Amino acid sequence: MSQSVPPPQSGNPFAGGPGPGADPAAQQQPFAAYPVQPPAPARNNLALGLLAAFVAALVAAGAYGGIAGAIDREVGYAAVGVGLLVGFLAGKVGGRNPVLPVVSAVIAAGAVYLGQLVTIAVLLDKLGEGSFAEIFFQNFGGVMELWKLAADGMTYVFIAIGAVAAFAGARKGAA
Helix, strand or coil, rough: CCCCCCCCCEEEEEEEECCCCHHHHHHHCCCEEEEEEEECCCCCCHHHHHHHHHHHHHHHHHHHHHHHHHCCCCHHHHHHHHHHHHHHEEEHHHCCCCHHHHHHHHHHHHHHHHHHHHHHHHHHHHCCCCCHHHHHHCCCHHHHHHHHCCHHHHHHHHHHHHHHHHHHHHHHHHC
């Protein structure tokens, strides 16, 4: 049974309130109606960070290859985007594990390479050599051989750009 507290008369909102010996059940809880927020999810999960990096790499490689194939050239900003996406997601999901930036850089380099292979398959599809799926999946060795023939210094620069961007993105995402 709660006691009725008379309104304060001296301008002090706490005057006349329950004192130190009052029944705690009788005290009002002004913030009890608000829901309690669940704790933030743990972000130091290396396996989940690597999984996020791998999935982001596959998606980014497809987008990179599709864009480069559509415009018939590679763009350095696309390699930066691949690296940042892979690294940032790895850091955001995996946390501050010191392994994540390094592994993200390796995964992003592979994603840029895979994107370059997708570019070759898209270009061959545009030339009428077959469908993209047929060229890429059934003749993957031939696509890799074409990549080796077409690779120049800029090809490796794009791979390096993606790796550096992923390293930086993983550190930024974990912050």
